[in-house]
Amino acid sequence: MVADDASSDLEITFLVAILLGALEGFTEFLPVSSTGHLILAVDLLRLDLPPGRVFEVAIQSGAILAVLVLFFSRLRLVVSSTGRDPASWAFLRNILLTSIPAGVIGVALHETILSVLFDPRVVAVALVAGGVAMLVAERYQTKVRFREVEEISPGAALAIGGAQCLALIPGLSRSAATIIGGLLVGVERRTAAEFSFFAALPVLFGATAIQIGKNADELAFQDALELGLGTFTAFVFATVAIKFMLTVVARVGFVPFAFYRIFLGACLLLFVL
Secondary structure, eight states: OHHHHHHHHHHHHHHHHHHHHHHHHHHHTTTTOHHHHHHHHHHHTTOOOSSTTHHHHHTHHHHHHHHHHHTHHHHHHHHHHTTTOHHHHHHHHHHHHHHHHHHHHHHHTHHHIIIIIOSHHHHHHHHHHHHHHHHHHHHTOOOOOBSSGGGSOHHHHHHHHHHHGGGGSTTSOHHHHHHHHHHHTTBOHHHHHHHHHHHHHHHHHHHHHHHHHHHGGGOOHHHHHHHHHHHHHHHHHHHHHHHHHHHHHHHHTTHHHHHHHHHHHHHHHHHHO
16 A cells, blocks of 8 residues: 555656646746746645755756757857858857856856745746836837847847846746847847747756756655656757747737736736735
């Protein structure tokens, strides 16, 4: 009887890991805040996960893999020709410049962010604020100056990086912050979406490495299995989400995502307050 109960608990644990991986993967590259959705799911449902928020952060590696697979040819060309092709160098330069502000602040305030800001009330307010900001950015978008990632100027890339710092607040969304920053400096909509995918790579990789490194000693074998299941599921759903987002953006822009954020944030505020 005890063995049956243990087996049942294990199955439930792995099912939770798969479901949260799907949630993370599908929302990571949509401008709706994957971290916010995970915090809501974990805290409101009182789920028992590996310590130190390592699960919620580490399964983002599945989303990283999705970008690497879907854009493999483009990224390989950039890496292989950076030394001799100005366009490839500009692409890599822009990704690095955009990553610097959030990387510096994220490392400096990492523990504070985890202990203070990972709260459903913070997420709710950030969801609404981010949705309103997205509507404003769509309404008052600067005249398009950059139609390719390689065309973005160093100053514009750094400005987008500054906007991305706001995404350190759970619920604002790294993708949304990058896109809003892009729209305001004159990046074309689809290019802003693509740039948000590429700009995510250093940030997500760094956050995952830091979180796993700090909690590696506390992770049990079962925790590793949970992370593996969640990461694989996140990869599958992130692949679907990237294609979905590019289709929606090309047809109607970012307004549907903004209204979804405002609706979800308002409902959550009513619930938690």
